[in-house]
Amino acid sequence: MASTSFIIVAIDGGAASGKSTSSRTLSEQFNLLHVDTGSFYRAVTAEFLRRGISPGDLAAVQAAVAGLDLGTRIVGRSAQMEIGGRVVPEAEIRSREVNDHVSHFAALPEVRTALLAYQRHQAEVARAGGFRGLVMEGRDIGSVIFPNATFRFFLHADPQERARRRAREGGNDSIAERDRLDSSRKTAPLACPDGAISIDTTHLSLAEVVDTMAVPISARLAS
Numbered sequence: 001m002a003s004t005s006f007i008i009v010a011i012d013g014g015a016a017s018g019k020s021t022s023s024r025t026l027s028e029q030f031n032l033l034h035v036d037t038g039s040f041y042r043a044v045t046a047e048f049l050r051r052g053i054s055p056g057d058l059a060a061v062q063a064a065v066a067g068l069d070l071g072t073r074i075v076g077r078s079a080q081m082e083i084g085g086r087v088v089p090e091a092e093i094r095s096r097e098v099n100d101h102v103s104h105f106a107a108l109p110e111v112r113t114a115l116l117a118y119q120r121h122q123a124e125v126a127r128a129g130g131f132r133g134l135v136m137e138g139r140d141i142g143s144v145i146f147p148n149a150t151f152r153f154f155l156h157a158d159p160q161e162r163a164r165r166r167a168r169e170g171g172n173d174s175i176a177e178r179d180r181l182d183s184s185r186k187t188a189p190l191a192c193p194d195g196a197i198s199i200d201t202t203h204l205s206l207a208e209v210v211d212t213m214a215v216p217i218s219a220r221l222a223s
């Protein structure tokens with residue numbers, strides 16, 4: 001008999017490592033809510049920049065995070081963050097200014113703590129929405145947000161290949177600099193957590209990356 005239990009799939013990795021495309025595909029394949037936590041950090045960054053707050057002004061950051069009114073809207077199979085009832089438009093969260101600032105805000109423990117419960121709450125959002133589980137992508141999902149996730153994957157790829165992928169997507173983003181900041185910060189740095197399944201995507205097609213993750217997920221759901 002097929003399992004009816006709710007599953008959590010955590011996918012971590014550096015910029016342009018293949019997380020987003022493969023998470024979206026798995027979400028379609030297994031009816032999982034897709035949660036891109038990078039988009040949450042980007043939305044909060046866009047909001048802070050809109051209010052003129054800089055990552056160096058800790059008092060202003062603290063006051064702003066305390067007053068954040070966060071909600072979630074499900075669009076298709078994806079969870080989108082609402083701030084004060086508004087979803088920050090995609091063009092804004094992928095802007096040059098946000099690319100340049102997001103890792104600085106994301107390094108602040110105040111910001112990470114404020115988003116911790118919100119991210120864990122996405123499991124309730126997925127249950128309430130009738131999903132089979134959720135697939136959450138980010139930098140610290142398997143290490144901090146859901147260390148007991150049903151599956152924890154860590155994607156990595158050679159930096160040149162990742163830069164080529166981002167350029168093909170039309171990005172103008174300094175991914176090497178963001179990776180440096182994300183890997184060296186004190187709170188929840190980007191790293192492959194113990195026990196996670198590490199996948200080198202440098203020479204793999206999207207279909208091969210997805211299959212590597214889909215095979216154990218299918219087996220689990222069929223058991």
Ligand code: CDP
Nearest residue numbers: 015016037038041102103106138139140178
């Ligand atoms: O799309 P890309 O992989 O380039 O980045 P993203 O997933 O949109 O994440 C943008 C930034 O948010 C990262 O560079 C991190 O600084 C931060 N982030 C984080 O600190 N923790 C997460 N769980 C997700 C993103």
